[in-house]
Amino acid sequence: xxxxxxxxxxxxxxxxxxxxxxxxxxxxxxxxxxxxxxxxxxxxxxxxxxxxxxxxxxxxxxxxxxxxxxxxxxxxxxxxxxxxxxxxxxxxxxxxxxxxxxxxxxxxxxxxxxxxxxxxxxxxxxxxxxxxxxxxxxxxxxxxxxxxxxxxxxxxxxxxxxxxxxxxxxxxxxxxxxxxxxxxxxxxxxxxxxxxxxxxxxxxxxxxxxxxxxxxxxxxxxxxxxxxxxxxxxxxxxxxxxxxxxxxxxxxxxxxxxxxxxxxxxxxxxxxxxxxxxxxxxxxxxxxxxxxxxxxxxxxxxxxxxxxxxxxxxxxxxxxxxxxxxxxxxxxxxxxxxxxxxxxxxxxxxxxxxxxxxxxxxxxxxxxxxxxxxxxxxxxx
Amino acid sequence: xxxxxxxxxxxxxxxxxxxxxxxxxxxxxxxxxxxxxxxxxxxxxxxxxxxxxxxxxxxxxxxxxxxxxxxxxxxxxxxxxxxxxxxxxxxxxxxxxxxxxxxxxxxxxxxxxxxxxxxxxxxxxxxxxxxxxxxxxxxxxxxxxxxxxxxxxxxxxxxxxxxxxxxxxxxxxxxxxxxxxxxxxxxxxxxxxxxxxxxxxxxxxxxxxxxxxxxxxxxxxxxxxxxxxxxxxxxxxxxxxxxxxxxxxxxxxxxxxxxxxxxxxxxxxxxxxxxxxxxxxxxxxxxxxxxxxxxxxxxxxxxxxxxxxxxxxxxxxxxxxxxxxxxxxxxxxxxxxxxxxxxxxxxxxxxxxxxxxxxxxxxxxxxxxxxxxxxxxxxxx
Numbered sequence: 001x002x003x004x005x006x007x008x009x010x011x012x013x014x015x016x017x018x019x020x021x022x023x024x025x026x027x028x029x030x031x032x033x034x035x036x037x038x039x040x041x042x043x044x045x046x047x048x049x050x051x052x053x054x055x056x057x058x059x060x061x062x063x064x065x066x067x068x069x070x071x072x073x074x075x076x077x078x079x080x081x082x083x084x085x086x087x088x089x090x091x092x093x094x095x096x097x098x099x100x101x102x103x104x105x106x107x108x109x110x111x112x113x114x115x116x117x118x119x120x121x122x123x124x125x126x127x128x129x130x131x132x133x134x135x136x137x138x139x140x141x142x143x144x145x146x147x148x149x150x151x152x153x154x155x156x157x158x159x160x161x162x163x164x165x166x167x168x169x170x171x172x173x174x175x176x177x178x179x180x181x182x183x184x185x186x187x188x189x190x191x192x193x194x195x196x197x198x199x200x201x202x203x204x205x206x207x208x209x210x211x212x213x214x215x216x217x218x219x220x221x222x223x224x225x226x227x228x229x230x231x232x233x234x235x236x237x238x239x240x241x242x243x244x245x246x247x248x249x250x251x252x253x254x255x256x257x258x259x260x261x262x263x264x265x266x267x268x269x270x271x272x273x274x275x276x277x278x279x280x281x282x283x284x285x286x287x288x289x290x291x292x293x294x295x296x297x298x299x300x301x302x303x304x305x306x307x308x309x310x311x312x313x314x315x316x317x318x319x320x321x322x323x324x325x326x327x328x329x330x331x332x333x334x335x336x337x338x339x340x341x342x343x344x345x346x347x348x349x350x351x352x353x354x355x356x357x358x359x360x361x362x363x364x365x366x367x368x369x370x371x372x373x374x375x376x377x378x379x380x381x
Numbered sequence: 382x383x384x385x386x387x388x389x390x391x392x393x394x395x396x397x398x399x400x401x402x403x404x405x406x407x408x409x410x411x412x413x414x415x416x417x418x419x420x421x422x423x424x425x426x427x428x429x430x431x432x433x434x435x436x437x438x439x440x441x442x443x444x445x446x447x448x449x450x451x452x453x454x455x456x457x458x459x460x461x462x463x464x465x466x467x468x469x470x471x472x473x474x475x476x477x478x479x480x481x482x483x484x485x486x487x488x489x490x491x492x493x494x495x496x497x498x499x500x501x502x503x504x505x506x507x508x509x510x511x512x513x514x515x516x517x518x519x520x521x522x523x524x525x526x527x528x529x530x531x532x533x534x535x536x537x538x539x540x541x542x543x544x545x546x547x548x549x550x551x552x553x554x555x556x557x558x559x560x561x562x563x564x565x566x567x568x569x570x571x572x573x574x575x576x577x578x579x580x581x582x583x584x585x586x587x588x589x590x591x592x593x594x595x596x597x598x599x600x601x602x603x604x605x606x607x608x609x610x611x612x613x614x615x616x617x618x619x620x621x622x623x624x625x626x627x628x629x630x631x632x633x634x635x636x637x638x639x640x641x642x643x644x645x646x647x648x649x650x651x652x653x654x655x656x657x658x659x660x661x662x663x664x665x666x667x668x669x670x671x672x673x674x675x676x677x678x679x680x681x682x683x684x685x686x687x688x689x690x691x692x693x694x695x696x697x698x699x700x701x702x703x704x705x706x707x708x709x710x711x712x713x714x715x716x717x718x719x720x721x722x723x724x725x726x727x728x729x730x731x732x733x734x735x736x737x738x739x740x741x742x743x744x745x746x747x748x749x750x751x752x753x754x755x756x757x758x759x760x761x762x
Contacts, residue, residue: 001424001633004417006409014626017410025406025627028387029398029580031705036385043382062445062582066622067605074603094604101602199398199410201443201582201625220484222455222603223475224448241447242574244582244625245395246406252382324412 008323010353011172012142012299014193014200015343017250021198024253025246032245038237040248045234047255050263051196052188052206053115053179054140059205059230060251062244065191068203069224070098072166072187073136075215081133084125084163086110086148087115089141090329095168095277099136113332115291116141119150123157140172143329145301145338146294147172157183164211170194170203172256175270175298175342177263192247195270197343198254201247207231257344270297273350274341276377280352280354281374284361284368287334300339301328305366310334313360321356351377389704391734393523393680395574395581398631402579405634407626413626419618421629424617428636431644433569433587434560440586440611441632443625446551446572449584451479452606453547453568454517456596456601460484462514465506465544467491467498467529470522471710474550480517494713496672497522500531503672504538515545521553524710526682526719527675528553536565545592551584552574555652556679556723558644567592573628578677578724579635582628588612588724599733638725651678654731655722657758661735665742665749670717681720682709686747691715694741702737730749732758 007155009016030036041060048058061068073095077083081104085096088111103158109125126132135158140147148154151167158165166187168179173188174195180188186208195198206352207215207227216228223229224241258266274297281288281302291303304310310327314337317323328336339353354377358368386596390397401756411417422441429439442449454476458464462485469492477487489507492498507513509574516539521528529535539546547568550559554569555576561569567589574581588596588608599607604610605622612620639647655678662669662683670682685691691708695718709717720734735758739749 001417001420004409004411007411009410009412011412013623014413016713022407022410025580026403028385029393029395029403030385030388031389031390031707032395032581033708034699034705036382039382062443063448063605064443064623064625067444070603070605098604098671101604103602147743191623199625199627200407201628209641221483221484222451222606224444224451224606225478225603242394242445242572242581244445244628245628246580246624246631247582250627318415326412327414336756 005248005322007318008349008352009323010339010349011186011326012340013191013342015197015340017197017199018257018344020257021087021254023248025199027249030245032242033238037245040252041234041237041239044248044255047252047259048204050259051174051255053177054181054206056207056209056212057234059207059227059234060248061203061205061230062201062247063203064200065189065203067225068191068205069095069168069170071227072189072205073098073102074220074222074225074226076134076164076166077102077104080087081105082107082129082131083133084109084122084129084135086122088116088144088146089113089138090136090143091141091168095136095138100214104133113144114289115147116148116294119153122154125160126157126163132161133161134166137168138167139167139169139178140176140296140298142171143288145296145299146290147296149174149294151178152171152183159184164268167278172298174258174266177267180206180208192251192254195342196254196258201244202251223324257263270341271343273345273347274300276347276350277339277341279376280350280373283373284358289332296330296339298342300341302337304337305334308364308366313321313337313364316360316363317356320360323353323356386703389730389733390698391730392705392707392719393719393721394572394723396578396721398578398580399638399725401638402631402635405582405630408630411626413623414619418626421633422615422618422620425629425633425636428633428640429585431640432555432585432636434558435562435587437588437590437593437614440588440608440615441629442584442586443582444584445581446570446584448606449572449586450476450549450551451571452481452608453570453586454483455601455606457545457547458483458485458606462486463488463509463510463512464514465490465516467503467518469497469525469527470494470519471524472522472549473519476517476519485514494525495527495670497527497529497675500534503535506532507538507542507544513542515547517547518549520548520550520559521557521677521679523552523680525670526677526680527671528677530675532656533561533564533567540565541702555639555647558648558661561587561589573632573635576723577632577635577639579631580628582625584634585716651722651726654726654728655681657728658720658722658729659675661731661754662752665739670713679721679723681722683718685716685718689745689747691718694718694745697741697744698737701741703711704734704737
């Protein structure tokens, strides 16, 4: 195929990948049963501890985020197990289905899309469920641009009942901090291609002592996703199956960049730039889809003005400005756009996206007050 | 970590990856829900048809070979299903276990390691099994260096009983030809990092019409490996979940190289160089592990002379000659070495490996007749 043109990837994953991370992929091929890979695996594992803020060893699977989430389900949920799942978008819905496919009983706590279920409602569901096995939470709904603000608090409620607490933080970890040890998260899952700004193809899972013990005792029937086996092999510096070596090289450098910047500063940067994005929407007369209380710092979901054609808008952004933004999801497919505010995102990325949107909206007949937009961009840090 | 040194990777996977394939990985990141990825996916799918010699669309999963094999099991084997599995090494053994983990009844036809079960024995097992669901065959045992010579014939026997015929050709396809349409193979699985000489992390699966219909009708419970869903998304140029885009770029170029060389010539090259390797072993007084009737063209398994230390031998090959060869497997761990004769392997690769082995064997106290070796290398084409 033709060599693709480099665009500004403002998607909710994959994101722009820094050259330094990209270039790591072409390091020499090595034996995955040799010392060099063991060194690489150990370093990536150690560095991942910073991401999850854990003293336990996280696991890395050669599968994209969905694979990681399914591994987190199949290793814990057994037929008949009762599992509480807050559902406030597509990915929560998929998670609850995965629980059912594994034979579990998913007790859904729903809320209107654009909001998140209240902590009270989830707590009530947890407390009224006898023999609760686990609580599975999507931290950040990529489909609606909403984030749950009570990850820590929910951990306490799950712990009260002795339930496993699993958090899908695919599109948030690194842009948000989830200190898994402190907050009592047994398994936290994320993907390489979101806030870590590495290429897609790997998922990362933190494992609490309790989760590590459990998965070793009762392995799942899908061996590729057998986390106990992964832990056993990790103990002697290997993976059970051939790993995607080139993607490990990239992840290693992406984690270096996370550590060099510092997780706290990285989270602050995501938060600051998200604020800038929401101000931009507001200045252009566009509404964010999410209730202001739950607006995501990593996925900016905005509503089109009435009558604006989604496909044409994104096509113009892409072809005339070399900027790729995401479409809506499910029922919101043609009414919503989604912008990824993830990874190496910078002030210039926001400005460039804002400028292109202002022009494209104007071209599409939606009036933009450019002075107001400029003032907002000046005022926001 | 330190930048790894480039070695000659003579492993039974991963293999040496040509620079052209490596460099493809750093092509720009793209939207996996956009036109450029659709073009890439379509091209890789079309090119894969040459590899499998099929008119149906093969599938590509973002998982290494084991993931692909498990997908082939979970999409066809249902609880109680009877499945015949020839077992003549570690990977056949794993395959039979995967069938059982999926709830199937594995009817194993075994043979001593270093040989393969006879076609008669497998045929008999198939014919005496009422309600046979499938036959799962490992074509090439990476653990013993043996290859089954009756893939086509077994297809006819399976077809007689209306059973699905699934072939694990992870370490052989591309080095061997398996024309799946002609030979009646319903699902054939291979990996990116073996005879295709791409980096690890992708598996490829051919799908017969019959298999495609079946997997769509009765999806497995593990959605990441749901092949019907994969087919549905492929029909509109997408994958259900975020694909490992950089590895697709690499696979695309690896398939270009396969097509440029031509499958027939590539198979002939593997066969010729395998002959050269076996002559080298013979000239150095080393025995191949495999029965000569079943010697693999892609995995050369040799036995050490008595008293030779495996770890020291491979360490010297690696540190003194920059050549990485594989260790033995399971019961043969310290008695066997395995050399990958895969992908971009060339006459110079064989010569370089042979020369280094001659020196290393000599250093280890095993006499090598260098004139005989030189004569063999001269004589072999």
